[in-house]
Amino acid sequence: MIKITAVDxxxxxxxxxxxxLGFNEAEAGTAAQxxxxxxxxxxxxLAARDADQLVGFIVGPVVDARFKYIEDWMYEANVQNRAQPGGNQMIQTIAVDPDYRGQGxxxxxxxxxxxxxxQNQRHHIALTCLLDRVPFYEKNxxxxxxxxxxxxxxEVWYNMIKLLPSQPHSLG
Known part of the structure; x- marks a missing residue:
């Protein structure tokens, strides 16, 4: 059974x-990052674990609401999470071990x-993805x-946004 936990x-x-395994050398983050x-x-x-084995993860900073989309500098800079409620959740990376793909x-x-x-009253979640991954995010x-x-x-990246409930917003 897969459990979602905090990263260690x-x-x-x-x-x-x-x-x-999921990204080419130019796309992949470095050990230092x-x-x-x-x-x-x-x-x-967050980490997805099958028993003690890490099989996937998701990560990204929480930024001020003025940032609607994830921007390239967010990958390079040491961004700190916004501590207080509000703002927007960015996703820098989501990756799953190829042996575990197709399992949700x-x-x-x-x-x-x-x-x-x-829970932290974020306005929306934003990420970028390649065209072939757009249907996966739309399904979600x-x-x-x-x-x-x-x-x-x-690469050519696409902005993807998910509005969160109980927050006044517009996609305009």
């Missing part, structure tokens, strides 16, 4: 292994971070906002 600093090697995320985003860095783990990770975001309630301004890894 000892998870770094498993995180890097899964990251490299993931170490910083473990240290600074611990409350929004990615959707479970999205649901877990959404639950946290609702995200709305495609079109091509992102991102130049990350020389």
């Amino acid at each position: 600093p000892q998870d770094l090697p498993a995180i890097l292994r899964i990251e490299r 993931y170490q910083a995320r473990i240290n600074q985003l611990a409350d929004t860095f 783990i990615g959707s479970s990770l999205l649901q877990a971070i959404e639950k946290q975001a609702i 309630g995200y709305v495609n906002q079109g091509i992102a301004a991102s130049a990350h890894a020389g």
Whole structure:
């Protein structure tokens, strides 16, 4: 049975292994970036575990509401989570071990971070993805906002947003 837990600093090697299985070298985060995320985003860095084995993860900062979409600088800078309620939950990465794909783990990770975001009165969740992943996020309630301004890894990324309940918002 898969459990969603907080990330542990000892998870770094498993995180890097899964990251490299799911992303090419230009797209993948570095060991230093993931170490910083473990240290600074611990409350929004969740792990999917099959017994003691890490099989997936999701991570991203909580930022001020003025940031509607995830931006390239958020991958490079050591972003601190916004402490107080409000703001927006960004997702830098969601990744699942290829041997565990197709079992709903990615959707479970999205649901877990959404639950946290609702509890902390976040306005919406935002991420970018490649075109072939848009249907997965749409199935999970995200709305495609079109091509992102991102130049990350020389790819064409799409902005995806999920509005959260009990918050006044507009996608305009």
